Amino acid sequence: MRTFLGLGSNLGDRAYYLSEAISALEGPAIRVITASRIYETEPWGRLDQPLFWNQVVEIETSLEPLDLLHVCQEIELRLGRVRKEHWGSRTIDIDLLIYDNRVSESEELKLPHPYLEERAFVLAPLREIAPKLILPSGRSINEVEGEGKVYPLTTNKL
Ligand SMILES: Nc1ncnc2c1ncn2[C@@H]1O[C@H](COP(=O)(O)OP(=O)(O)OP(=O)(O)O)[C@@H](O)[C@H]1O
Numbered sequence: 001m002r003t004f005l006g007l008g009s010n011l012g013d014r015a016y017y018l019s020e021a022i023s024a025l026e027g028p029a030i031r032v033i034t035a036s037r038i039y040e041t042e043p044w045g046r047l048d049q050p051l052f053w054n055q056v057v058e059i060e061t062s063l064e065p066l067d068l069l070h071v072c073q074e075i076e077l078r079l080g081r082v083r084k085e086h087w088g089s090r091t092i093d094i095d096l097l098i099y100d101n102r103v104s105e106s107e108e109l110k111l112p113h114p115y116l117e118e119r120a121f122v123l124a125p126l127r128e129i130a131p132k133l134i135l136p137s138g139r140s141i142n143e144v145e146g147e148g149k150v151y152p153l154t155t156n157k158l
């Protein structure tokens, strides 16, 4: 098992927020190994909001899951995420998708991410960077599509 983060933005300069978030993750405790292309995606869950740009990154980290979550939340705050609307618009959202084979069921941190297998905006970029991945449920990444339309946008640059 490996560690993957999902990034999403649908407010303001989406390319800027995604690339700033990836740069901000890099540091002594976190190394970004691979980033997927950016995908333009239909909003999932709440449809009455702008299109998202989504990306998935694989990282290596010495941080425990909760510390990693807190680092991600600090980056969200620094990049101006102010709205706390459930499934609503945001400058940047960083979700922990998979952290090795860890399972966590607290409100603060659910691992693997509870909607992982339902969201095409996560599964498509994840499949791109980990085409042989076996998901925590035991299913192959190639067997699950999830819901929502997704369109790859750019060539990859880290
Ligand atoms: N795997 C996880 N990754 C990120 N946040 C998580 C995770 N599991 C639980 N949380 C908690 O979810 C809370 C709400 O997060 P957030 O506002 O980003 O939700 P959301 O992005 O609207 O919805 P979703 O959780 O469906 O992506 C956070 O305070 C965080 O503690």
Ligand SMILES: Nc1nc2c(c(=O)[nH]1)N=C(CO)CN2
Pocket (backbone or CB within 6 Å): 007, 008, 009, 041, 042, 043, 044, 045, 046, 052, 054, 087, 088, 093, 121, 148
């Ligand atoms: N396409 C798309 N839809 C979403 C997203 C997202 O990142 N992309 N994030 C959500 C809240 O986590 C809710 N809906």
